[in-house]
Every structure is written in structure tokens, then in C-alpha cells.
Amino acid sequence: MRVLFSFPHALGAPGIGWTAWNQVDGLARLGHDIHVVAASVARPVPSGVRVTETLAIGGKRIPHRAVGRDRAFAWHDARAARLVADGxxxxxxxxxxxxxxxxxxxxxxxxxxxxxxxxxHTEYAWKVVGDEVAALGLAGEVDTAHTANALRLRMEQADWEAATAILAPSDFVARTFREAGFSDDRILRHRYGFLPGSRRTRPRSASAAPLRAVYVGLGEPRKGLHYALEAWLASEASRDGTFTIVGRMLPAYAELLAPQLAHPSVRVIGFSHHVDAALAASDVLLLPTIEEGSALVTYEAQAQGCVPLVSTASGAVLDDGVHGFFHTPRDVASLTDHLDLVARDREALARMSAAAIDHSAQLTWDAAARVLADCYESARERANMNGTHAWPR
Structure with a gap:
């Protein structure tokens, strides 16, 4: 299939840049003809992938802020549109x-x-995150990518209205679009993935031992670290176990959580490039996020045998009670129960760890590329069937 892949950021950079790069890489290795139109490229793409950089001159990246983010996005969009118009x-x-x-x-x-x-869905994200920030008393002190922005919403709506279909990486994301009025046949479920490494992974031992929990991600209200800390400190696991927090903390949020972060069982190590090692050294991943697409760390955790104890908003791809445990966002009691269960029953922990490792073979970026290619085919069929692209929301 001949695909124009438009990414208005640095392809291959940490975050969504890494996600998009892996999509391109997987599609190219499946044999698709990919033309990447990106602001810049931070990581080389496979041979045969054509690249047009819209915010780079002579191989040098031009930061979005140098020309203004909205202007940079508009310039990228115009360049990509001209290429599409050429057919x-x-x-x-x-x-x-x-x-x-x-x-x-x-x-x-x-x-x-x-x-x-x-x-x-953008309006859902703004409301949920805004309500959480306000409930914590951090309004005006915490500014994230999920702060309401009317111009951005208009941009999003323009894309949604013209699109054949929305690619939703989790059931939770799909639900928010349905609740916003999108029909089921305009929502295509795909997934993200992880890159297998050389590390040899073993299931966690069934022998009695203190529980090792880990949180990986930006320390912000949206990710629900405050709920993870509340559940951890209420659980039996905190008596002799450890809870390691890996990721940069927003200053105002860290100040709010200072008493819990100071607990002897809690360790804050900040940003790390060695997430796989942190997961491999832990028994369970805590991610009680309140709003998410599909957190890549939930894929990586299973590959490392680290059992996810995560919210349904995390976008994790797992069977509840088999590869990990789900709880509804903000349900601290359930997360506490899950922590107590795996702390007391090491055989259950070992069984779930082994199941997660086996499951991870289905969670690679190669597997994700095949699912994405199937979504492409579904979108083409829908476009051919409807002809005019005049889709209802």
C-alpha cells in the first residue's frame, strides 16, 4: 500500500515520536511503500522509506518554538497537503x-x-485532567499537554471531520470517541507495542520475599501517582517492600506529595534511560492513570515479567487476573487489594509473571504493524464503499 505518513513532530524522538517511528518501521518491513512527512527525523528510518522534513534545513532541525508552535503545525500541514494533492x-x-x-x-x-x-478524545481529556488538577488544589500551578486550548480543539475537529476513521489504541480511547458521537464503524482499534531486547527474562519467584513495585512515567496528576502512593502506603506490601518511582516530577506535584514520597519504603530516582532494567528488577508495575492512550510501559512491563496493576484508562493490553490486574480510575481500594494479594500470594505473582512473559510475544511492534495494516485495509474499504467521504460523526 502507498501511504503518506504525516507526523508534525520529530520522528523517533522520545514519547510519541518513538511510537510513530515504530509504526513506520513495522509497516516498511511488511513491504508497504511509506512516504514520511515529518517536522524532522531524530532516528534514521529503514531504507526505502521516503522522507520529507518540513522543519529542517540542511539536516538541522528548526524547533517549533522558533517559528511558533501553531505556525509550525500549519506549515507542516500545508506541505503535507500539497504532497497529497499531487496524488x-x-x-x-x-x-x-x-x-x-x-x-x-x-x-x-x-x-x-x-x-x-x-x-x-480531546475534550474528555481536558475535563478529566482539569478536574483532577483542581481537586488536588494545583490549578494554575500545573501546566501539561492536556491544558484546554480552543485553537488546538478546532484543529483536531478539522481532522476528525475529514477522516475516514479514527485509530484508537485502546478500548478506553474508543469509548471516549463513541461517547463524543462517533459511530462504531468510524473507530478502528489498533495497538502499540515494544521492541524485544537481548535481556533474558525469567518469571518472578514464588518464594516469599518483599514486594518490589515500580512506577514509570512523568510525575503528574494525569498519571495518578498520588493514587499509587495512597494504595501503596495502605497496603501490607509497604511494610517491608519498596516502591520505586522512575520519571521526572512536576515541581508543584512533587511538593504536594512530599510527605508520601518521604516514606522509608518509597524511592524516587528521577528520569532514567534504563526503563527495561527498572521493570526487570520489579515485581509489579503501578499505573493508576486517569487518562491515557495506551501506555507503552504496560507492554514493556509484561515483556520483563513485571505484573501490571493498572487502571482501565492505561490502555494496557492484558487479560484481567491472568497477565495483571485492572482497576477503575481512582479506585484506591481495589489497587490496595491487588497489592495485598500479590504480596501475600507469591505463587499467584509467579503465575501471572510467567503468563505476562508468554503474552508479550503478541505485543511486539511487529505484531502491532500487522494490526495497523489491517486497519488500513478496513479504512480503504470504507472509503471505497462511501465514495464521497462525507461521514457522520
């Missing part, structure tokens, strides 16, 4: 954010358009 593509894959010109150009050419939804 020759079977499908356009869009990542946010842009004013919608690329999607509209594809629609005019009757080319299928899929729009990545790396997080929940």
Missing part, C-alpha cells in the same frame, strides 16, 4: 496536530484517511 497514495495516516488541510486534500482526492488518537 499517488492509497491512504493517508495523520498524527495530530494541524489545521486539517491534509485530511481535506485527501478527501478531495478520495483517498482514505486514518487519524491517530494517541490519547482519549
Amino acid at each position: 499517488g497514495y492509497d491512504l493517508v495516516h495523520l498524527w495530530p496536530t494541524g489545521p486539517g488541510r491534509t485530511a481535506q486534500a485527501a478527501r478531495a482526492q478520495r483517498i482514505a484517511v486514518v487519524r491517530e488518537a494517541p490519547n482519549t
Whole structure:
């Protein structure tokens, strides 16, 4: 399939740049003809992948802030739209954010358009995160990517309205789009993944031992670290176990959590490039996020035999009670119960750890690429069936 892949950030950079890079890499290795249109490329793409950089001159990246983020996004969108207008593509894959010109150009050419939804529906995310920040008394002190922005919402809506389908990486994300009025047949479920490494992974031992828990991610209200700390300190596991926090902390949030962070069982190590090692050294991953797309760390944890104890908003791909445990967002009591269970019953922990390792073979980026390619085919079929692309929400 001939695909124009529009990514208005640095492809291959940490965060969504890494996610998008792995999508391109997996699709290329499946034999698809990929033309990447990215602001810049931070990691080399496979041979045969064509690249157009919209915010780079002579191999030097131009930061978005140098020209203004909104102007940079609009410039990227206009460049991608011109390429689409020239024709020759079977499908356009869009990542946010842009004013919608690329999607509209594809629609005019009757080319299928899929729009990545790396997080929940934007208005849902703003409300949930805004309510959480306010409830913690941090309004005006914590500014994240989920702070309401009317211009960004208009950009998102322009893409959504012109797109053939929305790519939802989790059931939770899909639900928020359905609740916003999108029909089921306009939501395609795909997934993200992880890259297998050389580390030899063993299931956790069934022998009695203090529980080792880990949190990996930005320390912010959205990720629910405060709920993880509350559950940890209420659990039996905190008596002799350890809870390690890996990730940068937002200063105001860290100050709010200072009493819990000072507990003898809690260790804060900050940002690390060695997430796989942190997961391999832990028994369970705590991620009680309140809003997420599909956290890559939940894939990586299973590959390392680290049992996910996560919220349903984390976007984790697992069978509840088999590879890990789910709890509803903000349900501290259930997370505490899950911690107590695995701390008391090491045989259950060992069994779930082994099941997670076995399951991880289905969670690689190669497996994700095959699912994404199937979504592309579904979008093309829908576009051909509807012809005009005049989709209801």
C-alpha cells in the first residue's frame, strides 16, 4: 500500500515520536511503500522509506518554538497537503496536530484517511485532567499537554471531520470517541507495542520475599501517582517492600506529595534511560492513570515479567487476573487489594509473571504493524464503499 505518513513532530524522538517511528518501521518491513512527512527525523528510518522534513534545513532541525508552535503545525500541514494533492497514495495516516488541510486534500482526492488518537478524545481529556488538577488544589500551578486550548480543539475537529476513521489504541480511547458521537464503524482499534531486547527474562519467584513495585512515567496528576502512593502506603506490601518511582516530577506535584514520597519504603530516582532494567528488577508495575492512550510501559512491563496493576484508562493490553490486574480510575481500594494479594500470594505473582512473559510475544511492534495494516485495509474499504467521504460523526 502507498501511504503518506504525516507526523508534525520529530520522528523517533522520545514519547510519541518513538511510537510513530515504530509504526513506520513495522509497516516498511511488511513491504508497504511509506512516504514520511515529518517536522524532522531524530532516528534514521529503514531504507526505502521516503522522507520529507518540513522543519529542517540542511539536516538541522528548526524547533517549533522558533517559528511558533501553531505556525509550525500549519506549515507542516500545508506541505503535507500539497504532497497529497499531487496524488499517488492509497491512504493517508495523520498524527495530530494541524489545521486539517491534509485530511481535506485527501478527501478531495478520495483517498482514505486514518487519524491517530494517541490519547482519549480531546475534550474528555481536558475535563478529566482539569478536574483532577483542581481537586488536588494545583490549578494554575500545573501546566501539561492536556491544558484546554480552543485553537488546538478546532484543529483536531478539522481532522476528525475529514477522516475516514479514527485509530484508537485502546478500548478506553474508543469509548471516549463513541461517547463524543462517533459511530462504531468510524473507530478502528489498533495497538502499540515494544521492541524485544537481548535481556533474558525469567518469571518472578514464588518464594516469599518483599514486594518490589515500580512506577514509570512523568510525575503528574494525569498519571495518578498520588493514587499509587495512597494504595501503596495502605497496603501490607509497604511494610517491608519498596516502591520505586522512575520519571521526572512536576515541581508543584512533587511538593504536594512530599510527605508520601518521604516514606522509608518509597524511592524516587528521577528520569532514567534504563526503563527495561527498572521493570526487570520489579515485581509489579503501578499505573493508576486517569487518562491515557495506551501506555507503552504496560507492554514493556509484561515483556520483563513485571505484573501490571493498572487502571482501565492505561490502555494496557492484558487479560484481567491472568497477565495483571485492572482497576477503575481512582479506585484506591481495589489497587490496595491487588497489592495485598500479590504480596501475600507469591505463587499467584509467579503465575501471572510467567503468563505476562508468554503474552508479550503478541505485543511486539511487529505484531502491532500487522494490526495497523489491517486497519488500513478496513479504512480503504470504507472509503471505497462511501465514495464521497462525507461521514457522520
